[in-house]
Amino acid sequence: MPINEDAVGKQWPPVAYEVGLEKIREYAHAVGETNPVHLDRDAALAAGFRDVVAPPMFCVVYSAPAMGPAVLDPEVGINLAAMVHGGQAFQWGEPVCAGDVITTQPRLSEAYERDGRGFYVFLSESTNADGKLTVRGTWTNIVRGV
Amino acid sequence: MADLGDLKQGDSLPELRVTPDKYLPHRYAGASGDFNPIHIDPEFAKAVGLPGNILHGLYSMAQVARAHTDAAGDPRALRRLSVQFRGMGMPEQEILVTATVKEADDGRVVTETEAVQGDNRIIRNAEAELSLG
Numbered sequence: 001m002p003i004n005e006d007a008v009g010k011q012w013p014p015v016a017y018e019v020g021l022e023k024i025r026e027y028a029h030a031v032g033e034t035n036p037v038h039l040d041r042d043a044a045l046a047a048g049f050r051d052v053v054a055p056p057m058f059c060v061v062y063s064a065p066a067m068g069p070a071v072l073d074p075e076v077g078i079n080l081a082a083m084v085h086g087g088q089a090f091q092w093g094e095p096v097c098a099g100d101v102i103t104t105q106p107r108l109s110e111a112y113e114r115d116g117r118g119f120y121v122f123l124s125e126s127t128n129a130d131g132k133l134t135v136r137g138t139w140t141n142i143v144r145g146v
Numbered sequence: 147m148a149d150l151g152d153l154k155q156g157d158s159l160p161e162l163r164v165t166p167d168k169y170l171p172h173r174y175a176g177a178s179g180d181f182n183p184i185h186i187d188p189e190f191a192k193a194v195g196l197p198g199n200i201l202h203g204l205y206s207m208a209q210v211a212r213a214h215t216d217a218a219g220d221p222r223a224l225r226r227l228s229v230q231f232r233g234m235g236m237p238e239q240e241i242l243v244t245a246t247v248k249e250a251d252d253g254r255v256v257t258e259t260e261a262v263q264g265d266n267r268i269i270r271n272a273e274a275e276l277s278l279g
Contacts, residue, residue, distance in 0.1 A: 035215070035216070035219075038221070064179050085203045085231050089228030091225065
């Protein structure tokens with residue numbers, strides 16, 4: 001089955017995510033962070049942050065509500081049962097702290113077939129309430145046996 | 147805190163070792179919102195041809211990120227990270243993250259980095275950039 005390239009260039013609506021202090025702590029504990037700036041408000045303030053700061057990879061948490069509808073969009077046509085996460089890149093901007101509202105917008109940048117596999121590359125941009133970029137993501141999903 | 151300015155091409159960052167316990171994928175699922183059953187249900191995972199429930203790739207990527215932010219002593223130092231996911235990561239096996247400096251100038255450091263479990267390279271062809279200021 002050929003890859004449907006019609007959706008290349010499609011953008012999905014921005015989705016806002018409000019960053020909670022306990023969500024940062026939960027994430028930091030799950031990935032084994034020990035730096036107190038991710039766990040303790042006083043330590044974060046002392047280090048010059050506005051509040052407890054999210055580890056860089058917390059971007060996957062605040063991006064997820066925006067990325068889900070893009071990956072699941074029938075117009076893109078990804079067979080989820082055969083999908084694997086092939087690659088991931090992030091470029092970070094402003095730090096994200098508890099209380100921030102981060103807005104993420106995805107778009108489909110590429111869809112192509114190679115060696116019998118489908119490659120779907122989504123780009124995302126996340127910004128804080130001041131309009132400053134917090135992260136730019138490149139999400140590569142591979143679908144086997146297209 | 148490591149002084150990034152002292153790092154030279156060919157230097158290694160301190161390695162990171164972590165052994166995710168049996169229930170780590172469940173905690174990461176809750177923390178991240180990714181409840182794909184291949185990560186949390188061993189029977190489902192086996193039914194779709196996997197050896198067992200596998201680690202989330204983004205958890206393993208977070209370990210590569212942590213090796214770099216711990217080395218720098220500051221989460222703001224990590225400017226970019228790109229990875230490819232290949233071998234599947236498994237709970238209850240030690241992950242080793244290594245990183246070697248391939249470019250260094252003026253407090254900006256680019257590393258080649260990977261994460262392995264024994265002979266299984268779960269994250270490869272990865273590159274990170276650290277910068278202070």
